[in-house]
Amino acid sequence: MAKKEYSFYPGCSSERKASASNYMVSVESMCKTLDIKLNEIPDWNCCGASIGYAEGGELPRHAMNARNIALSEKHNPGQDIVATCAACWLGAKETHERLSASEQLLADTREALREAGLDTNYKGEVEIRHMVEVLIEDFGYEQLAKPVVKPLEGIKIAGYVGCQTNRPFGVAGESFENPKYLDKLTEIMGAEPVEKYDQKVTCCGGALAFSEPEKSQAQIKKIIESAYDFGAEMIVTPCPVCQMNVEVYQDQINKKYGTKFHIPVAYYSQLMAVAYGGNAKEAGLGGNIIRATRLEEIAAKPAKR
Amino acid sequence: MADIKIGAYVCKGCGLGERLNTAQLMTVAQREGKAQVVREHEFLCNSAGVAMIRQDIENEGVNHVVIAACSRRAKTDAFGFENVAVSRANLREGVIWVQPDTEEAKEITQEMAADYVRMGCAEVAKMQTPVANPTHGNNKRILIVGGGISGMTSAIEASKAGYDVLLVEKSGVLGGWVGKLYRRIPSHEPFADPMETGVPGLIKQIESDKRIKVYLNSTISRTSGAPGQFSVDISMESGGTTTENIGAVIMASGFEPYDLKKLPELGGGKSPDVVDQAGLEQLARAANGAAIKRPSDGKEVKSVVFVQCAGQRDESGKHLAYCSGHCCNTSIKQAMYFKDSNPNVDAVVVYTDLRTPGNGEDFYRSAQRKGVIFTKGKVSEVVPGAALQVKFKDLILNDDAVANADLVVLATGMVANSGVDIDAAGGAPNVEGQAQAEAGVGKQVSVLNLTYRQGKDLPLLKNGFNDSHFICFPYETRRTGIYSCGPVRRPMDAQQAIEDATGAALKAIQAAENAALGRAAHPRSGDLSYPTFRREGCTQCKRCTVECPFGAIDEDEERYPQFNESRCRRCGTCMGACPVRVISFENYSVDTVGYQVKAVDVPDQFSEKPRILVLACENDAYPALDMAAMNRIQYSAFARVVPVRCLGSVNTIWINDALTAGYDGVVLMGCQKGENYQCHFVRGSEMAHYRMSKIDDTLKGMSLEVERVRTCEVAITDIQRAPKIINEMAETIQKIGLSPMKF
């Protein structure tokens, strides 16, 4: 497999000891197996997330993202920018799209970038891509299946795609209402996707998890309930916000609704890291508050060859 | 024509050979059917079988052919012989496919087949091969009444096809309402902006077209004759009148806007600044691209409100019940007049349903892009004043709102110029008929001034629009060779009117061409037969002249019916109407059916073998029975089905004959009548039902139960129901017993 290289935008939650640090760990080992080289954008900054709008406003938000793109084009010229976090990807991609659509906005943003000495560096010539896109488009399911040495046999997994990885851009060829790529990934990793799972793209209330907890937790309840209804033992997701929200509030939801939720929520990259033969540590399984015991077992087993 | 020589041909294919005793059928044809040549064939419709028949026609002089095989609807190519009378004894769909293949059934199935052979022979013996009506005219010039977009289009299109045109316009200029527009609704992508009307160009084209003769300030004061030989008087304002001969007529008399004075609550007539759409076009033409000024004080309009469905879609019964179709697009277009000249003008369209079908959706989006505001609401009142107040209920925000405007435009809709309502006297068929003729004096002035016995103009359907079967055959009117198009037929916008007018031009040309060949028009296109009557026998009862759905029959100076063959659609309703049975067609007459009825072998009353006569409309009921057979749905073996051109052609004598001959029941199957009629001859089925409503007396007179005769509406889809109706009659007869009239 040809070595592939990308400019990498990890995002705040993926920082060491941050809420999605375990995502990062698993991504690293996954990439190792697939021989993907990620060149982190030097001194990248926050994307402003979706909630940034209220105080930040339009132009400042774009400036934040434009800075990252400029830095990438400066230090990792010609390389597509790859993000693992939905919000980072969306923020950057949105800015990129708007700036290429509006001369005015581009000019204004450059003017702002000048303050950071980056005005000339923003070209907007690179693609902004999600890690999932890279896997599907640059490798393809067939390639991704090859390195599997520990098929995740017998685990029933609900693929929870969430919002921002899916809308408004989404992955080419997938539907906004019923994307199938997580199921396909799950399947080629040897696990059993719960295809009829009907909360695939339900919003977890992410942005409002802090400000409107009971509302967002009502969403999360739906998401988990349906996973159980369809017999899933685990939920897999591509989004740090989704992962965190769906995982960490289960006890609170149980208290509030008298449910008995206790379902692990893993990243696709964790499934892949394990299936590719990685151990629990390499797959960042230690980072799961609700232990993904089935994955841990398989990770502990010797690889099939 | 030469003496009749009948050849009867019995097919043994499709299981007929196995199921039936064809030898016996041949004997029947020979002995009872008087067929001089009788043959059977393993597979009559294949080349060999057909060749056999052709040989007899050429060598044996056979000129009347009975095909005893499948339904008349099947194998038409194979059995289509020129200049030979052909009848079909339907042994397949009519007999073996609707009877069980069992030993018990064998006998009555054979009897059934034998009867159909008898009937086939009897029918063909009374048939003549029709020759075209000799009195036809061959004028092919097209008269077009109305010089609006529809009339002008018809004129140009007919001329392009090589036909001479007479264009008569009551006003002093061509162009009509579209000519008065500032711009038109776009007809091409991107459907974003109003477009030129193109009317000046059309007028030039007409003026320079040597095939088109234009009469301005003129109206039609008389129209007489028939397709191919119409004669019209054209009266000019100046007083003069000329008479012209023409072949066919297109009525494109258009519409008038609904009078906004009838809408005082919406400010109609109360303020000069409340205008209708036509009024707004005037203002727009005056402004010619600059700011539009309002009538009252010439002030530049800074805010305008468009009130949709003004006096339309009205449920109170006070105004128009229908939607005029174009008004939403028109208001959008007019709102653009303002926005295009000054984007800061507030233009609001208040609507309940925004109706912009097809690419109108692009036009709608374009208006929004230009800043036109659309509000779903119901306007209750427009208060006159320097600033008009439009009071409306905002249906989305569910509250009462007021919009101030310098100008208010009411979308008032179209009223058809369809002439006088000739049926105004009353709906039900009027046998005395007088009333109908006089009913002519209606609210409106006549457009065509037809000299027809049934009235001066085309019959109307609903809401004052011309009658047409407005789904499958939108152009078919009840006056042969006279077609209507444009808003007189249905509310429509200019683009649709252009399409409509082009189609109407074809129909007019077609009518003239067919008339010149003495052939029938739709739906029996190409039929050469036409009705003739025995003058000596006629009692001048006028039923035929009144009941003809197409107003084809007038009265001559001696009060005898005068058949205008070229107006006739060959449905035979006149034949059915005639109490003294003097009307007939060469190939379809009281005898061709009557003798079939008589030919049937009626067993005595102890046989327990009743006979049921089924008279089935050939357009719907008969095909339904055919398809029932194809699906092997069985019905009583005692039924004898006779297809008729239209139930309207059923003469009660056939029922009388049947009952006196000892039939036990009669079933008449016709198409749906009434407002949503499906009858292909419009009123035929209705007439038949009307006549049969009187049959009870006859039955009582014969001391027979009224249940023995049943008239019903049967649709072509009644594939299960039609057989059921027959079986129900069989059961009824079981209950009340066989007819005592047998001997």
Place this chain on the structure above:
Amino acid sequence: MAGAVATNETILVVGGGISGMTAALEAAECGKDVVLVEKNPSLGGRVSQLYKYFPKLCHPTCGMEINLRRIKANKRLRVFTLAQVDKVEGGPGDYAVTVRLRPRYVNENCTACGACADAVGAEIDNPFNYGLSKMKAAYLPFSMAYPQRYVIDPSIIGTPEAEKAKAACKYDAIDLGMKEQILTLKVGAIVWATGWRPYDAAKIQPYGYDRYDNVITSVEFERMMDPFGPTAGKLLRPSDGKEAKNVAFIQCAGSRDRNHLKHCSRICCMASLKQSTYVNEQFGDQAQSTIYYIDIRAIDRLEDFYQKVRANPTVKFVKSKVANITEDRTSGDVVLHGVDTEGYHRYDNRHDLCVLAVGMEPSVDVRSVAPGVHADASGFIEADVANGAIFGAGCSTNALDVNRAVQSATAAALRAIQVINKVSGAEV
């Protein structure tokens, strides 16, 4: 053969639906020579698959019977079925049209006796019922099919099944050796009447046509009402065959939508109003129809019909574009979610069955065979001088109801005649 069939005074009509049949007949009844080609085994097109027409609630086959009678009676009109136009070359008055004739494997000897169908065991999806039912691989497309001749489906050619059919035919009407033919027709003018196809409902993802059994399309709903259709004329929902008494109709399913069809398909509102009467026809006042709409577009005299339906207490109208549909796992009911925008009322409505009033798109893009022809962004033919003597008719020009399609076809026939009369120098 080809030469004998047509000359440059012949009019070619492409498509044997209501528009094509009309154009062909109107021209032929003006005395012109006409060739009508239809890609299916029989004439009739979409309308033959409808149960009733609005607003008269009459039956399409009624008018079709008349048109078929006119065709049978007219010697100037020739019909080719299983015929598809591959290429159009030349110009007004002088076109060379390449027509591909697919084998029917049944010749004119066929008496439609049905013996072959009885003999064959193999079954295929019935396209006449939009695949909702199966049929024998030797078949008559439908009771009123014209030509009234059976068809052997290519899928069984070369199999014992085909031999069975052949053996069963007493009239050697079955010719398994039939080959595809290419005709080149010389014609003077062309009427393009290839009609429409229903928009692919699976693309409207929020409605889950591809996921939920009880979400169907309006055209499929029509087939259910046919006594000889997939449900024998009963309104039974697909998931469990339960009577569908509570039916939802979703308007603008694909139409008026930048994500799908940008145009309004015009007929869908009337179609749903009409179909609501079907529910009453079967269940009387047990019926419950709900029509979810943006604007009810019952234009001109069709308004009467709308008012009639509005007055029906068993029909509800909700001004709302349904947001999405979910399925109740236990009952199989469909649940429609959205907001009634007249005063903001949120709903989650449960129905037995949901019918998507799918939009119309042109079934063939004329430009694929006649590149010069001008069509709009949706592929509908636009009148344009660049089109030469190729004239659009019916739904190949726009989303039209039958009435307007017939008008359009009649107009197209005249435009073709104008060209022919120029060619022949006919002076009247």
Place this chain on the structure above:
Amino acid sequence: MSELNKVMVEKYRNDFLKEVEANVEEGDWVKMCMQCGVCSGSCPFGPYWEHPPQEIFMMIRAGKRDDVLKSESMWMCTSCYNCIVRCPRELPITHIMHGLANYAHRLGIAPKMNPTRRFAKLFWQNITKGGRVNELKLSIGLYFMDGFSNGIKKGLEMLPVGLGMFKTGRLNPFALLGGGKCKGADDIHKMLKKAKEIENRRKGFAS
């Protein structure tokens, strides 16, 4: 700030639609709505909206300025983009909602106590301080938003969560002392100051 509000009221008189088109992100799309309501039905938090998006668009056209700008509704947007992908008119509804909220916020007439408004403010300060999110400070800040005792209460509620995160190495206690900091933090400050300045100029907010 409410000064700015007065200015705008003056400037646009009764034409709220024009005001929105000029000052609200993607505001010029508002007029394109055809009131089908698919957005209103698609919002996961829909039931909590006093006025759903399609109704807000109508209210804007109807000039109901205060009802719109003082509404809590826009603050319910979870940025899930359901409305955007379903809208048959391709309105960027999510952004318009963001834009409206932001505009109301800048005019100082957005609901004072709206939790999302306050969180958003906190969040922006948090990220712009060092250029990156400091999750710990953010959450702590959040808890103490409504004063000390409330903060403790909320904090305790969330303690298990925090603990879990901490145990699994997904929460860094030392972040209190710093972290979430870019080298170019100062550049970022300058950049943002500039951006704001330009935006104010463009939208006539500079007063």
